[in-house]
Amino acid sequence: MKKKVLLMGASGSGKTSMRSLIFSNNPASMTARLGATIDVEQNHVRFLGDLILNLWDCGGQDAFMDGYLTTQRSTIFQHVGVMIYVFDVETTEMNKDLEYYRDCLDGLRSHSKDAGVFLLVHKMDLVKNPADVFAKKRKDLVTATGDTPATVFGTSIYDESLYKAWSSIVHTLIPNAAVLTKHLRTFAQICSAAEVVLFERTTFLVIATSHQEGDTSNDMMPTRYERTSELIKAFKHSCTRVREEFHTLELELPDFTAVLDEMTRNTYVLVVAHNPHVETAAIKINVRMARKRFEELQGDTL
Amino acid sequence: MRKLTREYTSTHGFYSEYNWGQRFGSTVIPLEIWDCPGNITVETLGTPLSHFRTIIFVIDIRDLYNQAIAKLVDFVIAAYHVNPNIHFEVFVHKVERLQEDDKVENFRQINERVLDRLIEYSPEYEQLPLVFQMTSVFDHSLHQAFSRVLLKLIGSLPYLEDLLNVFCANSQSPKAYLFDIRSRLYVATDASPVDTMTHDLCCDYLQMLNSFGSLYRSASGSGVRHIAPSASESSEGPEVSDRQAARRRRKELFFPSAAALLHSTHPGTALTYHLITEHLALLALMPTPVFESKRGLIEYNVVFFREGVQEIYEVEQQVRSGG
Numbered sequence: 228m229k230k231k232v233l234l235m236g237a238s239g240s241g242k243t244s245m246r247s248l249i250f251s252n253n254p255a256s257m258t259a260r261l262g263a264t265i266d267v268e269q270n271h272v273r274f275l276g277d278l279i280l281n282l283w284d285c286g287g288q289d290a291f292m293d294g295y296l297t298t299q300r301s302t303i304f305q306h307v308g309v310m311i312y313v314f315d316v317e318t319t320e321m322n323k324d325l326e327y328y329r330d331c332l333d334g335l336r337s338h339s340k341d342a343g344v345f346l347l348v349h350k351m352d353l354v355k356n357p358a359d360v361f362a363k364k365r366k367d368l369v370t371a372t373g374d375t376p377a378t379v380f381g382t383s384i385y386d387e388s389l390y391k392a393w394s395s396i397v398h399t400l401i402p403n404a405a406v407l408t409k410h411l412r413t414f415a416q417i418c419s420a421a422e423v424v425l426f427e428r429t430t431f432l433v434i435a436t437s438h439q440e441g442d443t444s445n446d447m448m449p450t451r452y453e454r455t456s457e458l459i460k461a462f463k464h465s466c467t468r469v470r471e472e473f474h475t476l477e478l479e480l481p482d483f484t485a486v487l488d489e490m491t492r493n494t495y496v497l498v499v500a501h502n503p504h505v506e507t508a509a510i511k512i513n514v515r516m517a518r519k520r521f522e523e524l525q526g527d528t529l
Numbered sequence: 530m531r532k533l534t535r536e537y538t539s540t541h542g543f544y545s546e547y548n549w550g551q552r553f554g555s556t557v558i559p560l561e562i563w564d565c566p567g568n569i570t571v572e573t574l575g576t577p578l579s580h581f582r583t584i585i586f587v588i589d590i591r592d593l594y595n596q597a598i599a600k601l602v603d604f605v606i607a608a609y610h611v612n613p614n615i616h617f618e619v620f621v622h623k624v625e626r627l628q629e630d631d632k633v634e635n636f637r638q639i640n641e642r643v644l645d646r647l648i649e650y651s652p653e654y655e656q657l658p659l660v661f662q663m664t665s666v667f668d669h670s671l672h673q674a675f676s677r678v679l680l681k682l683i684g685s686l687p688y689l690e691d692l693l694n695v696f697c698a699n700s701q702s703p704k705a706y707l708f709d710i711r712s713r714l715y716v717a718t719d720a721s722p723v724d725t726m727t728h729d730l731c732c733d734y735l736q737m738l739n740s741f742g743s744l745y746r747s748a749s750g751s752g753v754r755h756i757a758p759s760a761s762e763s764s765e766g767p768e769v770s771d772r773q774a775a776r777r778r779r780k781e782l783f784f785p786s787a788a789a790l791l792h793s794t795h796p797g798t799a800l801t802y803h804l805i806t807e808h809l810a811l812l813a814l815m816p817t818p819v820f821e822s823k824r825g826l827i828e829y830n831v832v833f834f835r836e837g838v839q840e841i842y843e844v845e846q847q848v849r850s851g852g
Binding site (some may be wrong): 229421428432436446447448451454455458459462465466468469470471472473475476477478479480481482483485499503 | 729749783787797801
């Protein structure tokens with residue numbers, strides 16, 4: 228199943244760096260070496276095995292933008308699943324940015340009216356009062372977007388916020404997310420676990436969790452998912468630097484017990500238990516026995 | 530024990546002296562670190578150099594000018610005059626700013642110029658055990674350099690190393706470290722050579738575990754396990770019976786552990802973590818099949834290792850508190 232994802236925004240707003248960090252396993256420090264994108268860079272990223280994200284990283288320089296909006300308009304804006312528009316929080320040309328954005332939105336509405344719209348206010352690490360600045364930008368962007376529903380995120384490649392945004396975006400592209408959630412909840416009960424999280428193997432973006440909206444019985448840190456993505460990705464990178472490959476992790480800490488193991492060919496599962504009597508070996512056996520079921524689930528619906 | 534650090538850069542440092550004694554006070558090595566401003570001299574220091582066990586001089590690798598080197602030489606001469614047994618370490622810092630060839634060349638030059646001046650002063654200074662290390666904050670070289678400095682200051686080092694050697698021999702571990710978890714400096718390692726790659730991997734692993742620990746904590750605190758009490762609780766009162774009581778108490782307590790399995794080569798490597806005291810953790814590598822099939826024996830070995838380290842620690846505490 229192919230889903231086209233448009234990645235657009237002004238030149239230098241950080242689109243290619245984002246892509247490099249999330250999809251290519253490069254650490255944030257390596258993005259300094261990336262140059263300007265020339266025209267459109269198309270990448271087919273295999274996600275969850277059978278889902279192919281057709282990522283169109285559109286060079287942001289004016290010449291290219293003008294091309295997309297005129298001669299290449301239908302090619303660019305047809306068959307789009309999701310449009311991600313990136314705004315550099317420090318931009319000095321907000322009006323020009325908004326103008327291009329409205330044009331792109333127009334193109335999207337004409338050719339892919341059901342596409343999801345996600346707006347990323349990027350490079351938030353450079354800002355002194357992030358909460359205030361973000362609130363204001365969000366307001367401006369929502370106004371500019373008009374009737375179309377759009378989700379706005381504040382992001383930075385230097386913390387977990389980027390993982391949160393991309394996990395949310397990719398979540399909308401996974402057809403059977405609700406089914407997966409239901410099965411993760413059943414699995415959590417079987418393991419006497421406080422929470423079970425499913426990650427995509429390469430990007431470590433969160434696919435689904437057993438967490439129930441409004442369930443406060445466990446009251447864990449709200450940023451835990453994206454923090455986990457960020458930490459594990461960084462550790463995986465450290466391992467490859469010494470020519471090792473990360474495989475699994477088990478933890479018996481004062482506040483919880485956890486096992487991070489492969490679930491299917493394309494996913495990793497994190498099982499977290501607060502009950503101190505739950506043994507990691509028992510969790511691992513359960514994961515092994517649940518594999519077949521989760522492979523089937525993935526195969527069925529993608 | 531005191532350690533003096535002195536930074537000399539072309540733009541003079543603006544930090545004032547401060548005491549780090551409190552922070553390191555409760556690990557195996559109580560350290561008092563004096564971080565000095567860049568324009569300090571032997572005279573303006575305010576305390577005789579004889580008070581210090583180690584001096585770390587930080588010099589920017591690009592700084593080949595005579596001023597920095599002259600200051601360094603002044604300090605070396607003054608230090609060895611008052612205490613021939615002082616450890617003098619030179620951190621040739623900010624190496625990330627240079628290319629590989631320039632790094633090596635500059636390092637060599639700084640080394641040479643310092644030695645030349647020392648020999649000029651007195652031929653016997655050629656034999657001074659001056660240690661030069663290349664460091665940078667952008668990788669783990671600074672951690673390794675500091676760890677090496679620390680190793681020379683730990684009185685109980687031979688005992689800790691012995692414990693590690695015995696542990697490694699009996700657990701088929703090619704390498705193990707005893708790390709201070711907060712600073713990620715290692716206070717002891719086994720006799721096998723220190724390989725930068727495994728050291729860096731252990732540092733990263735420790736950093737990941739430190740951050741992970743708070744993520745899935747339940748704010749309501751359900752299922753929290755009892756962890757090791759602070760040492761101050763067990764070092765009061767009559768010595769022998771109290772130590773036995775402390776040991777009995779410890780047996781009921783919970784010590785966190787973790788294992789990461791890595792598999793690039795066929796048998797695979799397990800990177801294990803076991804908390805030993807509230808500040809120290811044992812990080813050991815071992816072949817995955819050994820870890821998986823002999824898990825019980827490994828844990829058994831860790832228990833004895835832990836008791837050994839804690840006993841050493843307790844004795845040190847008593848000596849320090851004048852017991």
